[in-house]
Amino acid sequence: MSAPKTAACVIGWPVKHSRSPKLHGYWLNRYGIDGAYRTEEVAPADFAAFLGSLQSKGYVGANVTIPHKEAALALTKPDARARNVGVANTVWFEDGELRSTNTDVEGFIGALDAAAPGWDQRTRTALVVGAGGAGRAAVYGLIERGIKTIYVANRTYERAAELADHFGPSVKPAQWADIATLLPASDLLTNATQLGMDGQLPLDLDVRLLPSGAVVSDIVYVPLKTPLLAAAEARGFATSNGLDMLLYQAVRGFELWFGVRPEVTAEQRAMLVADLVKR
Numbered sequence: 001m002s003a004p005k006t007a008a009c010v011i012g013w014p015v016k017h018s019r020s021p022k023l024h025g026y027w028l029n030r031y032g033i034d035g036a037y038r039t040e041e042v043a044p045a046d047f048a049a050f051l052g053s054l055q056s057k058g059y060v061g062a063n064v065t066i067p068h069k070e071a072a073l074a075l076t077k078p079d080a081r082a083r084n085v086g087v088a089n090t091v092w093f094e095d096g097e098l099r100s101t102n103t104d105v106e107g108f109i110g111a112l113d114a115a116a117p118g119w120d121q122r123t124r125t126a127l128v129v130g131a132g133g134a135g136r137a138a139v140y141g142l143i144e145r146g147i148k149t150i151y152v153a154n155r156t157y158e159r160a161a162e163l164a165d166h167f168g169p170s171v172k173p174a175q176w177a178d179i180a181t182l183l184p185a186s187d188l189l190t191n192a193t194q195l196g197m198d199g200q201l202p203l204d205l206d207v208r209l210l211p212s213g214a215v216v217s218d219i220v221y222v223p224l225k226t227p228l229l230a231a232a233e234a235r236g237f238a239t240s241n242g243l244d245m246l247l248y249q250a251v252r253g254f255e256l257w258f259g260v261r262p263e264v265t266a267e268q269r270a271m272l273v274a275d276l277v278k279r
């Protein structure tokens, strides 16, 4: 059998756990594309050289994951999303240059659109808990959607303050202890920390303080239904989970590398859920 015409990969260290090959493999199959999506385990010291030889290795682009996302930004020509989030997770060749973006921004927004259509029309104030890479991607997505007031609460307050400084007056830093005070005016609540992940403590806040009609989202996807999302669902709030964010963030990369804008499907989601349960 001849080698596939178009190939992409996810570069990480370690990377064996990545769900991306399954996720992109599903679309390659669905759209009948003669392509491949592989994992490439690359140590930090070798990353720059690997990226430099991406084309000669037969790749049209790649996802980049921990610990290479900052280096990917520095070694490529980033778009506004990657620059503003401060890390890049997707690279591709365009006009002879290696370009980069951060697709967590559209992953976060795409998951919200799917779970709660019209959420942006109803959101005057959002509260993002967490000021790391995922928190920055969420905040930038909310700014792009025109949300007027975005509070960012972080365990380390200085990180929230830096983020607010970077993004300007619509973003307001908050102390961790202020979360309870902010909840009653938050039309959207997002967990962008590891809290709630298997093996971690839950994010300890009282969703009953949220206004009626609020939307609650979580970037954690192991478990699929975090304690936060379970509590929110029990109160009748619309919820958006981290697996949908993972699925929607993959759309742009696939389109850039393989030339088809793919659709996230229920069958694909079920396949990934089955995989998460198995591990």
Ligand code: NAP
Binding pocket: 104, 107, 129, 130, 131, 132, 133, 134, 135, 154, 155, 156, 157, 159, 192, 193, 194, 195, 197, 219, 220, 221, 241, 242, 243, 245, 246, 247, 249
């Ligand atoms: P990061 O840059 O390391 O940031 C971690 C964030 O979590 C920081 O705000 C940190 O606060 C906070 N945090 C960690 N432990 C905490 C604790 N015990 N109590 C309170 N806050 C705590 O990581 P990241 O890149 O933003 O990723 C965060 C999580 O999102 C990871 O679990 C990642 O797998 C997940 N993620 C999911 C998707 C998706 O597609 N669903 C996409 C990207 C990331 P401090 O600043 O105080 O340390």
